[in-house]
Amino acid sequence: MRKHLSLALLGLLIWTNAPAYAEESSRDVTLYKNPQCGCCESYASYLRENGFTVTVKPTHELAQLSRMAGIPENFxxxxxxxxxxxxxSGHVPVASVERLLSEQPKIVGITLPGMPQGSPGMSGRKTEPFTTYEIGSQSPRIYAVE
Structure with missing residues (x-):
């Protein structure tokens, strides 16, 4: 029963946040994170610094929500x-988020797997390009390399 409720909740979240296909996209973000994760708070701040309004919602069901959104476990x-x-999903650079909102492709979304050092919201120095993948095709494929 709980799984069905979570699926319904995720579907409702996606439906109520569906693109309006207007000239300007929404700048409102709902960010789900593990309750104790500090880098997620840093990513929320990064989005705010780039003009987004962010609401953070702690959850212990992040992996389940990611799977329900169609993100393979290793992505x-x-x-x-x-x-x-x-x-x-993840510490996606704002340039890729802006591109997604501007182009409005017919995909579920984008993901930067893991917690790459030096990515937005993460400490450390960037040591290699960040590869962001699109979700919603038959299998994840490269969306951007930054």
Whole structure:
């Protein structure tokens, strides 16, 4: 029963945040994160600094929400955001988020797997390009390399 409730909740979240296909996309973000994760709070601050309004919602069901959103386990990010009807998983650079909102492709969303050092919200120095994948095709494929 709980699984069905969570599926219904995720479906409702995606439906109520669906792209309006208007000229300007929504700047409202709902970010789901593990309650004790500090880097997720840093990513929320990063989005705010780039003009988004972010609501953070702690959850212990992040992995389940990611799977329900269609993100394969080995492509999951550190947190899950809902932005204008799209799923954005992990520490995705704002340039890719802006591209997603501007182009409005017919995909579920994008993900930057893991917690890459130096990515937005993460400490450390960037040591290699960040590869962001699109979710919603038959299998994840490269969306951007930054």
């Amino acid at each position: 999951e990010g550190c947190h899950l955001s809902m932005i204008d009807g799209y799923v954005v």
